[in-house]
Every structure is written in structure tokens, then in C-alpha cells.
Amino acid sequence: MVDVTPHGADLIPPAEVGEMELYHPHSWWTKYVFAQDAKVIAIQYSGTALAIGLVALVLSWLMRLQLGFPGTFDFITPEAYYQFMTMHGMIMVIYLLTALFLGGFGNYLIPLMVGARDMVFPYVNMLSYWIYLLAVLVLVASFFAPGGPTGAGWTLYPPQAILSGTPGGTGPGIILMLVSLILFIIGFTMGGLNYVVTVLQARTRGMTLMRLPLTVWGIFTATVMALLAFPALFVACVMMLFDRAIGSSFFMPAIVEMGEQSPHNGGSPIMFQHLFWFFGHPEVYIVALPAFGIVSDLISTHARKNIFGYRMMVWAIVGIGALSFVVWAHHMYVSGMHPYFGFFFATTTLIIAVPTAIKVYNWVLTLWRGDIHLTIPMLFALAFIVTFVNGGLTGLFLGNVVVDVPLSDTMFVVAHFHMVMGVAPILVVFGAIYHWYPKISGRMLNEFMGRFHFWVTFIGAYLIFFPMHYVGLVGVPRRYPELGDTAFIPPSVHTLNEFITVAALTVGFAQLVFLFNLFWSIRHGKKAGDNPWRATTLEWQTAGTPPPHGNFGKELPVVYRWAYDYSVPGAPEDFIAQNDPRPSTQGGHA
Amino acid sequence: MSAILIFLGLVTAIAGWWLARQRLMSKPWLEVGPIDAFPETEAPVMHPAKIGLGVFLAVVGAIFALLISAYFMRMAYADWQATPMPWLLWLNTGMLVLASVALQCAVVAAHKGQLDNLKFALLTGALTSVAFLGGQLLAWRDLAAGGYYAADNPAVSFFYLITAMHGLHIIGGLFVLGRANVRAWRGDKLARLVLTTELCAMYWHALLVVWLVLFAVLMGWAADFIDICRRLLS
Ligand code: HEM
Numbered sequence: 001m002v003d004v005t006p007h008g009a010d011l012i013p014p015a016e017v018g019e020m021e022l023y024h025p026h027s028w029w030t031k032y033v034f035a036q037d038a039k040v041i042a043i044q045y046s047g048t049a050l051a052i053g054l055v056a057l058v059l060s061w062l063m064r065l066q067l068g069f070p071g072t073f074d075f076i077t078p079e080a081y082y083q084f085m086t087m088h089g090m091i092m093v094i095y096l097l098t099a100l101f102l103g104g105f106g107n108y109l110i111p112l113m114v115g116a117r118d119m120v121f122p123y124v125n126m127l128s129y130w131i132y133l134l135a136v137l138v139l140v141a142s143f144f145a146p147g148g149p150t151g152a153g154w155t156l157y158p159p160q161a162i163l164s165g166t167p168g169g170t171g172p173g174i175i176l177m178l179v180s181l182i183l184f185i186i187g188f189t190m191g192g193l194n195y196v197v198t199v200l201q202a203r204t205r206g207m208t209l210m211r212l213p214l215t216v217w218g219i220f221t222a223t224v225m226a227l228l229a230f231p232a233l234f235v236a237c238v239m240m241l242f243d244r245a246i247g248s249s250f251f252m253p254a255i256v257e258m259g260e261q262s263p264h265n266g267g268s269p270i271m272f273q274h275l276f277w278f279f280g281h282p283e284v285y286i287v288a289l290p291a292f293g294i295v296s297d298l299i300s301t302h303a304r305k306n307i308f309g310y311r312m313m314v315w316a317i318v319g320i321g322a323l324s325f326v327v328w329a330h331h332m333y334v335s336g337m338h339p340y341f342g343f344f345f346a347t348t349t350l351i352i353a354v355p356t357a358i359k360v361y362n363w364v365l366t367l368w369r370g371d372i373h374l375t376i377p378m379l380f381a382l383a384f385i386v387t388f389v390n391g392g393l394t395g396l397f398l399g400n401v402v403v404d405v406p407l408s409d410t411m412f413v414v415a416h417f418h419m420v421m422g423v424a425p426i427l428v429v430f431g432a433i434y435h436w437y438p439k440i441s442g443r444m445l446n447e448f449m450g451r452f453h454f455w456v457t458f459i460g461a462y463l464i465f466f467p468m469h470y471v472g473l474v475g476v477p478r479r480y481p482e483l484g485d486t487a488f489i490p491p492s493v494h495t496l497n498e499f500i501t502v503a504a505l506t507v508g509f510a511q512l513v514f515l516f517n518l519f520w521s522i523r524h525g526k527k528a529g530d531n532p533w534r535a536t537t538l539e540w541q542t543a544g545t546p547p548p549h550g551n552f553g554k555e556l557p558v559v560y561r562w563a564y565d566y567s568v569p570g571a572p573e574d575f576i577a578q579n580d581p582r583p584s585t586q587g588g589h590a
Numbered sequence: 591m592s593a594i595l596i597f598l599g600l601v602t603a604i605a606g607w608w609l610a611r612q613r614l615m616s617k618p619w620l621e622v623g624p625i626d627a628f629p630e631t632e633a634p635v636m637h638p639a640k641i642g643l644g645v646f647l648a649v650v651g652a653i654f655a656l657l658i659s660a661y662f663m664r665m666a667y668a669d670w671q672a673t674p675m676p677w678l679l680w681l682n683t684g685m686l687v688l689a690s691v692a693l694q695c696a697v698v699a700a701h702k703g704q705l706d707n708l709k710f711a712l713l714t715g716a717l718t719s720v721a722f723l724g725g726q727l728l729a730w731r732d733l734a735a736g737g738y739y740a741a742d743n744p745a746v747s748f749f750y751l752i753t754a755m756h757g758l759h760i761i762g763g764l765f766v767l768g769r770a771n772v773r774a775w776r777g778d779k780l781a782r783l784v785l786t787t788e789l790c791a792m793y794w795h796a797l798l799v800v801w802l803v804l805f806a807v808l809m810g811w812a813a814d815f816i817d818i819c820r821r822l823l824s
């Protein structure tokens with residue numbers, strides 16, 4: 001080891017500077033409801049996200065029931081199917097994953113991991129949650145609106161999104177959807193400012209950027225991306241709201257609707273697609289980067305080995321973040337564009353594969369000859385890597401203009417994006433919850449239920465989505481509630497569809513076990529102690545578990561090393577905490 | 591989408607410049623040791639609220655860059671008919687410039703400890719901003735009186751949308767500026783007003799720049815300028 005200062009690793013007094021004035025709650029209301037403590041806000045965010053995620057899960061069952069056993073359920077009309085599909089997609093991507101990774105994990109982990117007492121703007125942080133909750137409530141309200149929620153598809157493409165042929169198009173459905181998204185973006189921006197400025201300004205002494213755990217890097221970069229990408233969705237939503245509410249024509253071309261000339265004229269639907277995908281593609285990575293970061297930390301901790309190529313991991317995260325802003329139009333190959341543009345976007349899409357591949361290699365190399373503990377978080381992390389590689393390979397196919405054109409709008413695409421941006425991040429969410437639940441609650445999650453949950457979810461996800469690739473290859477289109485008697489579709493597809501539905505219901509059931517476990521273990525789980533995984537990062541070194549208001553004791557920790565000192569040769573223990581001042585050979589937890 | 595890409599290029603340049611000073615090339619696994627070696631984690635030089643406002647302004651900038659992008663995209667269509675621009679916009683622009691200047695004076699006064707000047711500068715800033723908003727409303731009325739309604743022609747819709755969006759941002763700022771005014775006129779301690787004043791000034795300058803760009807775009811100068819660039823390039 002090379003010490004960077006001439007006098008070596010002396011003990012130095014902790015910082016007196018950089019402490020912030022903490023807001024201290026005085027009543028039950030300000031402590032648990034209108035809370036300004038990022039840890040409470042994190043739990044509020046996560047609870048709300050999981051609750052609305054449950055709705056999306058139920059919607060996916062209903063869709064699968066229709067696809068597997070068409071005609072059996074009277075209430076699933078084609079209109080209802082479109083509504084379920086739209087709400088399912090929108091909730092999963094935005095209200096569940098984005099909110100959970102950034103609002104949930106971001107709020108809980110950033111202050112603890114960088115060694116801060118709280119977020120820098122606690123009041124704004126609180127507002128962020130309440131606006132998010134409002135957005136969710138508006139979204140839920142659209143289920144009860146006359147005409148029901150919008151069924152325009154999660155991409156909300158105009159002109160159909162606001163025409164009478166689409167469920168919710170002329171009723172309040174689409175308006176509530178747009179308002180809800182606008183609220184979500186406002187709320188997110190408030191939270192996002194906190195996450196970014198906290199990482200920039202509230203790191204404890206010694207916590208250089210290159211000593212940050214990759215989890216923080218992932219969440220930080222994703223937040224920066226989200227702050228720049230969500231405005232595109234915001235602008236698109238506002239413009240569509242104008243079109244729908246006051247009859248302007250931003251996106252609406254002249255259209256004959258039900259035999260009548262609509263009042264719109266001269267709008268450009270392609271403009272919406274550009275705006276939407278300018279947000280939509282980065283959104284994939286907004287969900288993926290926190291997952292990448294968290295997985296890196298899970299793997300390193302549970303394989304008791306330092307992360308391989310930390311620097312490259314950081315550069316890859318930043319590189320992916322920057323590149324993902326210049327690839328949006330690969331979703332629009334079928335909208336007709338200049339071939340040179342097609343070539344440009346195909347190239348940038350393929351280039352993104354490079355840093356992504358680097359990350360995968362580094363995870364594998366971290367595992368290589370590690371002291372792998374097959375704990376539940378580790379199982380989920382491993383499952384993520386496998387799934388991500390799988391999904392990534394099919395993605396390389398779709399990134400090619402030639403291949404994408406025939407496969408576009410088939411179930412192949414549905415299977416692909418569920419693999420990469422559905423199953424893969426969800427596996428990380430679960431891994432992360434099993435990993436950090438002991439810190440949040442002070443108790444371990446029940447091991448038996450956890451392993452049951454893992455195996456059913458992991459194997460089940462493959463049983464759902466692998467056959468779906470095949471279904472897509474033989475040409476089954478997406479967004480079709482029913483196939484009917486189509487000549488090119490072999491009977492095997494129908495059997496497969498039934499099979500997929502059964503698998504989906506089974507996986508769904510396993511999630512209920514998980515939810516039960518979350519509540520059950522609060523009281524009955526094994527006591528966890530401060531650092532059950534014997535991890536190095538600061539959140540495990542707090543004074544008490546769950547961490548008290550203000551996170552750390554009287555003094556903030558001082559950081560002496562990076563986050564990955566596992567199995568250092570000569571050290572008495574197989575990990576050295578980041579705030580352990582002793583030189584590595586004498587270090588460890590005395 | 592050229593406007594937003596140019597804007598993102600700017601943001602990337604700033605982020606890159608900052609990242610370049612963060613020792614991203616260091617090898618953290620070799621650098622065990624105390625913190626004296628890492629001055630960048632010492633007490634922050636800039637108040638977090640200013641960084642926060644800076645980040646927020648980047649978000650605001652992205653919103654307007656996207657609106658401009660959409661505007662240009664639509665403008666390229668053959669059936670584009672430009673809106674007549676009410677002459678009042680010139681006056682409004684002047685008002686906004688005055689507001690910005692006044693707030694800059696407020697910052698200077700706050701730093702020098704001149705409470706009286708500060709009070710008047712803050713008040714001038716607020717009043718000229720209100721005048722700007724009133725002027726924008728009158729400009730809308732002019733347009734509507736000429737038969738240009740938001741729903742008729744895309745150029746007109748864009749005009750209303752873009753000016754409304756900008757106006758809303760000014761209104762949001764006025765809440766903070768209004769509070770600063772109340773505190774100043776109630777005789778709050780000057781030291782506690784410095785930060786709000788600085789934040790208001792920063793926000794107003796940014797919104798002025800945004801407005802000048804929007805003004806140029808709406809007047810059609812920006813498009814002419816791009817045309818000239820294009821001709822020079824080809
Ligand atoms: C057990 C888990 C899941 C099942 C069984 C499931 C099932 C489905 C089904 C049947 C569709 C409609 C396909 C079509 O007809 O075109 C769909 C669409 C979709 N799902 Fe999932 N899904 C699951 C999880 C997720 C997750 C975790 C995400 C998060 C990213 C997600 C995101 C989407 C999106 C974005 C759509 C597209 C909606 C649209 O076409 O507008 N799904 N899903």
C-alpha cells in the first residue's frame with residue numbers, strides 16, 4: 001500500500017466543519033408523516049412505490065389471463081386490455097422503478113453512504129415526497145374516472161392518445177395521466193436537486209469522489225440524467241395537455257374522426273416521438289445505473305473481494321450516462337428517417353454496449369475466486385447479471401436497423417425489454433431490500449421465505465419471458481388482446497401462452513410472500529446488529545441500528561480508504577471499514 | 591432537436607470541467623490515508639443553496655431548450671406562418687433587463703452593508719418584474735384582439751405556450767423575491783438577507799438570458815442566424 005501523505009495514516013481529529021443545522025421534529029406528525037429526515041422519506045417513497053407497483057402487478061395478471069385464456073373473462077374487453085397495458089407499463093417504469101431507485105434507495109443511502117447528517121434541503125425533500133404521492137393519487141383516480149384510465153400505450157403516442165377511438169382519450173383518463181406525470185416530474189426534480197447537491201456538497205471529510213461506493217455513483221449519475229431527461233417528458237405532456245384541453249395543434253395533424261373533421265390541424269406527431277424518446281431512452285439507464293451501482297456493492301460485499309476495476313466502473317457509469325442522450329431515435333426506425341440518421345443512432349447504440357460490457361466483465365472478475373457467500377442478496381445479484389447479459393444480447397439484435405424493422409412491435413420486443421428493464425432491475429431491487437433491510441429495521445428478513453421468493457421469482461421470470469421470445473419470433477404482435485384465427489400462428493403458441501400465464505401467476509404469488517415477509521420480519525426477524533454483512537461502507541458504521549436522526553453520533557465519521565477493502569492480506573479481519581484509520585495491516589474491527 | 595443538443599453540450603462541458611478536477615484518474619485502492627491529502631472534501635466554498643439553484647437552472651434551461659427544439663422542428667414544415675410580434679415585447683424586455691440590473695445592485699448593496707439601498711433595489715426588482723408580467727399579459731391581449739388565438743395556428747400556440755412557461759418561472763421567483771422584500775422592509779438583519787438576494791439575482795439573470803434567447807427565437811432572428819450559419823458551412 002502506498003500512503004499518500006509523508007507522515008502516513010495518523011489519526012486526525014474528526015471534522016468540526018461541514019456539519020449542518022438539523023431540523024429536529026417536535027411531534028409525531030413531523031417525525032413520521034411530514035418528516036424531513038431522509039430516512040423516513042425514503043421509507044415513505046418505497047412504501048408508496050411498492051403499493052402502486054402491486055397495482056401494476058395485478059394488472060399484469062389480468063393481461064396474462066386474457067392472453068392465456070382469451071374470451072374467458074368478460075370484463076377484459078379489448079379496451080380494458082389497452083388500459084391495463086398502459087397503466088401497467090407506466091406504473092412499472094416510472095412510479096415504481098424510478099421512484100424506488102431514486103426516491104427510495106437514493107434518500108436512504110446517499111446521506112448515510114457519503115457520511116452526511118441528512119439531505120441538504122430537507123424541506124424540499126419532504127415536498128418532493130408529497131408531490132409524488134399526489135401524482136400517484138391522481139394516477140389512481142384515473143381508474144375511477146368516467147371512461148376509465150387512458151389506453152394509449154405507455155408511450156402515449158398522439159394522435160391516437162387523445163382521440164375517441166382510444167379508451168380514456170376523450171374522457172378525463174388521458175388528462176389525469178398527463179397531470180400525474182407533470183406532478184411526478186415536479187416532485188422528482190425537488191428530490192433530484194437534493195440527491196445531486198448532497199453528493200456534491202455534503203460528503204464527509206476524506207470522502208473523495210473516487211472513494212464513493214458505486215451505489216452512490218450509480219444513483220448520482222442517474223439523478224443527473226433524470227434531471228435533464230424528464231424535462232422532455234414534461235414539455236411533451238404540457239403540449240399534449242394543451243392539444244387535448246384547449247384544442248391547439250402541437251401534435252395533432254388534421255384528422256377525420258368518426259366522419260367529422262377534428263378541430264386540429266397542422267400538428268406533428270413525430271415531434272412527440274422525438275420528445276418522448278429523448279426522455280424514454282435515458283429512462284432505461286436511469287433505472288439501470290442505480291441497479292448497476294447497487295449490484296457492484298452487493299457482489300463485492302458478499303464475495304468478500306474488492307470490486308474489480310473500480311475506476312473503469314466509475315467511468316463506465318458516467319460514459320453510459322452521457323452516451324444515452326444521443327441514441328433516442330433508435331426507437332423510431334419504423335417512423336421513417338434519413339438513412340444516415342439511422343446509421344448514426346445505430347452506431348451510438350452499439351457503442352453504449354462497450355461500457356456496459358466492461359461492467360459485466362468486471363462483475364465476473366470480481367466474483368472470480370472470491371469467497372462467495374450465497375446469501376439472498378448475492379443470489380439476486382447473480383441472477384441480475386445472468387438476466388442482464390441475456391437481455392443485452394437480444395438488445396444487440398434490436399439495435400440493428402435491419403433486424404429491428406421486422407421484429408419491431410412483436411412479442412419479441414416485449415420479452416426483450418421485460419428482461420433488461422423489467423426483470424433485471426427488479427431483481428436488484430429485491431437484492432437491495434434483502435441487503436439493507438437489516439439496517440432499516442434492525443432485523444433480518446426471514447431466510448426461508450426469502451429463498452423461496454428468490455427461486456420462484458428467478459426461475460419463474462425465465463419461464464415467462466423465454467417462451468415469449470419465441471412467440472414473438474413466429475410473428476405474434478404486441479399490444480393485441482387476442483389473436484383470433486390467424487393462419488401464420490401455430491397452435492403451439494396458444495399452449496405456450498397458457499403456460500406463460502400460469503408462470504406469471506405463480507411469480508406473482510411469490511411476490512405476496514415477499515410482502516408478507518417484509519411485515520412479518522419487522523417483529524419476528526432475527527436481530528441483525530449494526531453490521532450483519534460485515535461491510536465496509538459508512539451506513540453500516542452508524543451509532544445504532546436503525547440509524548438515529550442525524551445518522552451518526554456526535555461526530556461525523558472521517559473516511560480513510562475506499563469502500564472495497566475486503567480480504568486485505570495481513571488485516572486481522574476480512575474487511576476494513578471506510579472510517580477505520582489504522583494502516584491496513586493492523587486495521588479491522590478490534 | 592439541435593437546441594437541446596447544444597444545451598446538453600454546454601452542460602456536459604461544465605460537468606466535464608468539474609469532473610476533470612476531481613482526480614478521476616486516481617487509484618483509490620492504493621490511497622489509504624488521512625484526508626489532508628484531499629482538499630476537495632474540505633468545507634465547501636460555495637453555499638449548497640447556490641449549487642442547488644445552479645442545478646435547478648440547468649433543468650429550467652433544458653425545458654426551454656426543448657421547447658425551442660420543438661419550435662424549430664415545427665417551423666421546418668412548409669405551412670408555417672409566423673406570428674406578428676406585438677411591439678410591447680420590446681418594452682417588456684426592457685423591464686426584465688431593469689429587474690436584473692436592480693437585483694445586481696441589490697447584491698452589491700448587500701455586500702456593502704447598505705440596508706437602504708438594498709431595500710430599494712429589491713423593491714425595484716420586484717416591481718419591474720411585475721411590470722414585465724403585466725406587459726406580457728397585454729401582449730397576449732393584443733394578439734387575441736388581432737384574432738390570433740392559441741388554438742389556431744401552431745406558431746401562435748407556441749407563442750402562448752413559451753411565454754406562459756417563462757412567465758410562470760418569473761412568478762415562482764417572485765414568491766422568493768417577495769419574501770426577501772418583506773424581510774428587508776421589516777428590518778431583518780442584513781447578514782441574513784445576503785444569501786436570498788444573491789439567489790434572486792442569479793435566478794433573474796438566468797431568466798433574463800432565457801428570455802433574450804426566446805425573444806430572438808420568436809422574432810425569427812435565431813432562424814435567420816441558423817440559416818446564415820448553414821449557408822456559410824455548405
Ligand atoms: C411478472 C411480471 C410481469 C408480467 C407478467 C408482465 C406482463 C406484461 C404484459 C402481458 C404486457 C403487455 C404486452 C402486450 O400485449 O403488448 C406488458 C407490457 C409492458 N410491461 Fe410488463 N410485465 C411484468 C413486469 C414488468 C416490469 C417489472 C416492468 C418494468 C419496467 C414492465 C414494463 C412493461 C412495459 C413498459 C410494457 C409496455 C406497455 C405498452 O405496450 O404500452 N413489466 N407486461
Ligand SMILES: [Cu+2]
Nearest residue numbers: 281284330331
Ligand atoms: Cu433506447
